[in-house]
Amino acid sequence: MESTVIKHTEQKNKEDPSANNSRKIDEEALITQDEFDGCRMHKVPQPMRFKKHKEEDYYAPKMVSFGPYNHGLPELRMVEEFKPKVFTMFVSRSGKDKEFFYYMILKVIDQVRNCYVGVSRDVYDDGALAEMMLLDACFTIYLMKISLGDGEKSFHFYQHLGMAASIFAFRDMYILENQIPLWVIELSINLIYGNKEEESMLLCNFLSFVTFGDLRLTRIPGEDKKRPLHLLGAYHQLLVQEWDNAGKKLVQPVSECQWFLPRPWRKEGPNEFGKFSRQFRSVTDLKAKGIYFKPSSNCLKDIKFKSYTFFGQLQLPIWFISNHSKLIFQNMIAYEASPESDVGFSTICYINFLKSLIVKPEDVKELREKKILFSSLDCDEQVVQVIKEIDTCGIYLAPIFDDVTDENWGALQQQGKDMDC
Known part of the structure; x- marks a missing residue:
């Protein structure tokens, strides 16, 4: 069933075309999929799961779902019910209303859908998928803030979910089937904070911290060309290439492997x-x-x-x-x-x-x-x-x-x- 918030937003904009203009969002600031690598997010190849029946499933989330592949699992319900509170917290500090956020995600929902395999409108209509992306992106930003030492949000998380939950929540961010487009996260940051500097530094600092344990990077690697589609891809890119502090690729000490044939x-x-x-x-x-x-x-x-x-x-x-x-x-x-x-x-x-x-x-x-x-x-x-x-x-x-x-x-x-x- 389509989100009532989305339907309300669409009707509101039809009745009052000037509503969008009053929000003063520069269209040039919006992130589009064109800046990224153009690949889709595939599920883990089935042959790689054959040995997993007796072991822990390292391809499945334990605490939080990101994106449609694990959405709605009953074991993830606790965090799913908590996500709207995080969204409301960000909205209240942005000076904008909830309908505005949903509308801006809905504008790029076709690009979002094209990032996944098998996510048809029969499974998730545009409204449901837009709502999912917005809640998941805000929760990702929430976890980024916590990892970078935001004490207020850390206390908020522990108060509602408990300290042990944070370990599994951060773990779930590295799962291949548990990703949302990186450009959706950047767009959400831009909508919340309203300036490119805040946006780029939050994501840049998070990637630098989880990869190197410090804030050595001053810009996101690959900003001048196609970038990875999701967080796991960005993390992978940082690990397999040598970067200077400005996020520029250095000359590699070793280059591409000569694969398959010795x-x-x-x-x-x-x-x-x-x-x-x-x-x-x-x-x-x-x-x-x-x-x-x-x-x-x-x-x-x-x-x-x-x-x-x-x-x-x-x-x-x-x-x-x-x-x-x-x-x-x-x-x-x-x-x-x-x-x-x-x-x-x-x-x-x-x-x-x-x-x-x-x-x-x-x-x-x-x-x-x-x-x-x-x-x-x-x-x-x-x-x-x-x-x-x-x-x-x-x-x-x-x-x-x-x-x-x-x-x-x-x-x-x-x-x-x-x-x-």
């Missing part, structure tokens, strides 16, 4: 099986052979190996392992493996590489002491278990990078082979 198959032919083995030694094995470790950056592709006369140096990305790491990686892997995805396979490569490097607690200890791996877990054994349980669904992509030359890559393999001599 280098010897491409150069020498399919019969030279011995040359395309990419099995690596663990951290402690490599250390015993004279290979030392050094942190590189927060970019998952920033992996470099330098071979010297009597030792080698392997530079690895800095990463923080938490209780949510498995969920985040599983959903980024699903994002990379989704239909229409053109973001590469950096996460899959990184996880496969990490699985070979870390096989026992001593490997974790070495990387922790080198300030490469950090953790909020109780012990190194738990870190090993988390990494072991991350499921790449049998996808093995040789982590070969253009800027890692055949000579240096061969040197890393050769030093590992020499251990057997």
